[in-house]
Amino acid sequence: MTDTETRSVVVEREIPYPPEKIWRALTQPHLIEEWLMKNDFKPVVHHRFSLSADWGGVECQVQALVPNRTLTYSWDTKDLESVVTWTLTPTDKGTRLRMEQAGFRADQQAYLRGATVGWPRFLDRLEEVLARTD
Amino acid sequence: MTDTETRSVVVEREIPYPPEKIWRALTQPHLIEEWLMKNDFKPVVHHRFSLSADWGGVECQVQALVPNRTLTYSWDTKDLESVVTWTLTPTDKGTRLRMEQAGFRADQQAYLRGATVGWPRFLDRLEEVLARTD
Numbered sequence: 001m002t003d004t005e006t007r008s009v010v011v012e013r014e015i016p017y018p019p020e021k022i023w024r025a026l027t028q029p030h031l032i033e034e035w036l037m038k039n040d041f042k043p044v045v046h047h048r049f050s051l052s053a054d055w056g057g058v059e060c061q062v063q064a065l066v067p068n069r070t071l072t073y074s075w076d077t078k079d080l081e082s083v084v085t086w087t088l089t090p091t092d093k094g095t096r097l098r099m100e101q102a103g104f105r106a107d108q109q110a111y112l113r114g115a116t117v118g119w120p121r122f123l124d125r126l127e128e129v130l131a132r133t134d
Numbered sequence: 135m136t137d138t139e140t141r142s143v144v145v146e147r148e149i150p151y152p153p154e155k156i157w158r159a160l161t162q163p164h165l166i167e168e169w170l171m172k173n174d175f176k177p178v179v180h181h182r183f184s185l186s187a188d189w190g191g192v193e194c195q196v197q198a199l200v201p202n203r204t205l206t207y208s209w210d211t212k213d214l215e216s217v218v219t220w221t222l223t224p225t226d227k228g229t230r231l232r233m234e235q236a237g238f239r240a241d242q243q244a245y246l247r248g249a250t251v252g253w254p255r256f257l258d259r260l261e262e263v264l265a266r267t268d
Contacts, residue, residue: 005254010142010236102144106254120139120240 008102009115013123016094017130019068025129026071026086035125043067060084075101080111099123142236143249147257150228151264153202159263160205160220169259177201194218209235214245233257 015022025031027043037051037058045065051058056077063083064072071086082103089096099119104112149156159165161177171185171192179199185192190211197217198206205220216237223230233253238246 004148005257006146007250008142008144008146008234010144010234012140012142012236014138100142100144102146112250116141116246123139 007104010100012098019088023068139240141238144234146232153222157202
């Protein structure tokens with residue numbers, strides 16, 4: 001049954017800002033561009049958007065959205081069909097931010113490794129954006 | 135904030151057996167021993183148990199349990215504090231089984247890699263147990 005096996009990359013961080021501020025950075029195109037990629041994102045269920053970078057692009061579609069709490073979009077490249085889910089949980093100190101990218105098949109270890117290395121970098125950049133914006 | 139970052143290992147598989155059969159393999163000590171490790175597991179919230187292998191052991195405590203649906207236990211070794219959550223979802227073909235081990239810190243990459251390699255092997259063995267038991 002290994003052909004139906006999928007893996008996820010999960011990164012969770014405690015971030016010292018309220019969910020509302022982090023939500024803006026996750027959903028406003030000019031802010032998304034600063035930490036992730038150029039994009040035509042809209043916070044609307046079923047909206048299709050692209051992320052584009054020097055190395056290529058990602059085709060996405062918003063699947064679910066609860067403002068300031070959770071955001072899910074598909075994340076497809078040439079041979080990867082995956083789903084990214086952001087979950088924001090308020091804490092005493094700010095927000096517990098969880099990112100899960102699900103759908104890596106057993107034969108997609110290179111993608112899995114790339115995402116394992118890549119997401120903490122994106123989150124570092126996200127935190128830099130948060131530090132310099134209202 | 136990277137010191138508060140944690141990662142998870144997630145493996146999901148479609149398995150051609152009903153949740154009740156998989157649940158038995160996840161919760162009966164003599165079956166757990168066949169695919170995971172020697173143990174004194176009991177399906178009782180707050181029950182503390184140990185998993186033991188040639189290379190050492192794991193200290194665990196049941197945190198949550200809904201028969202045939204979900205099982206959560208802590209999974210602690212000398213320097214790793216993690217949580218394993220099993221989720222069983224019935225499907226047309228059997229069961230979607232999800233295993234998540236959460237709590238790997240950014241400085242615990244070796245544990246993360248070990249778990250990434252190890253869990254699919256445990257799941258292979260679990261499927262072998264399922265194939266030869268009622």
